[in-house]
């Protein structure tokens with residue numbers, strides 16, 4: 001039996017199985033099986049035959065990478081042509097774009113690489129169209145934009161989410177707080193720091209056995225589900241922020257625009273009419289969680305022209321690396337002005353966490 005058949009069989013069995021206390025273990029086991037098969041399918045796709053796909057191996061550049069994912073003809077290429085200097089062919093027919101086209105958005109001093117991609121369809125994760133290549137690119141992004149056509153039915157959004165989820169991409173989710181370490185012996189050691197309502201020791205053990213793991217330490221630091229436990233065991237999951245962009249609002253009623261705009265992580269735009277694109281860029285910036293930090297030399301004013309672009313929650317150590325790779329070894333202390341400190345300036349060490357628009361002066365040994 002082929003792997004796709006196996007997957008569909010397990011999926012059918014899950015659908016057939018009633019969800020209740022008595023079937024909890026059985027369902028948990030089926031889910032683990034499903035995740036394992038999907039993993040095999042993906043690994044197969046990365047082999048020499050499946051390949052990365054011609055036209056998809058675009059170099060990473062700039063401070064962050066954003067991938068445009070959507071059904072055909074939702075306006076992905078139109079967006080690229082509008083917010084970057086790069087042109088990507090646009091047309092009213094489906095699958096106009098066949099490769100990965102990179103453009104650059106300059107925003108708040110950052111260079112953000114925006115990737116226009118072919119449209120994907122249901123079944124993309126199993127190799128329909130160029131789905132697998134598109135999804136492989138999405139995995140390398142710092143932010144996924146799911147672009148929807150506001151005039152089309154809402155189900156499109158959920159279908160895309162399912163495709164991405166089925167290949168291990170987790171959108172707008174935190175990594176489950178479970179400590180998991182396979183061991184050489186000693187059996188399964190299971191502990192929890194809180195009350196668990198989804199998983200108990202027995203279910204955890206059964207799921208681990210499904211992965212042929214018989215010795216491990218598992219510590220639940222929060223009330224995770226069986227799916228989250230499986231994510232931790234499988235490991236190769238990526239947790240990405242996601243922004244939902246509804247395009248073509250020039251074609252729908254204002255009440256509908258208002259409703260879509262109020263959904264979480266959502267922005268409404270019209271690429272053709274250039275409506276609300278500034279807001280899209282601002283939301284993109286927020287979801288990327290980038291900050292700008294200014295450096296200053298002793299006795300000189302800060303360099304507000306050429307800030308450093310960093311991730312939010314970055315430390316002084318990250319700043320040092322961004323300035324020069326050997327700076328940390330000469331580091332004595334730093335002076336920081338801004339919202340991250342109580343006093344301005346304040347003397348801080350390498351572990352101090354920086355805020356957006358802080359100014360820093362590094363003092364060397």
Ligand SMILES: Nc1nc2c(ncn2[C@@H]2O[C@H](COP(=O)(O)OP(=O)(O)OP(=O)(O)O)[C@@H](O)[C@H]2O)c(=O)[nH]1
Nearest residue numbers: 072073074075076077078091095096097119271272
């Ligand atoms: N009404 C309206 N049409 C738009 C808007 N943006 C794009 N379009 C139209 O939608 C069609 C598809 O646009 P593309 O940019 O080619 O779409 P795509 O998502 O790149 O399509 P594929 O590459 O085929 O997946 C074109 O005819 C565009 O002119 C918009 O804001 N409003």
Ligand SMILES: [K+]
Nearest residue numbers: 073091093096
């Ligand atoms: K198109």
Ligand SMILES: [Mg+2]
Nearest residue numbers: 076077096097
């Ligand atoms: Mg296109």
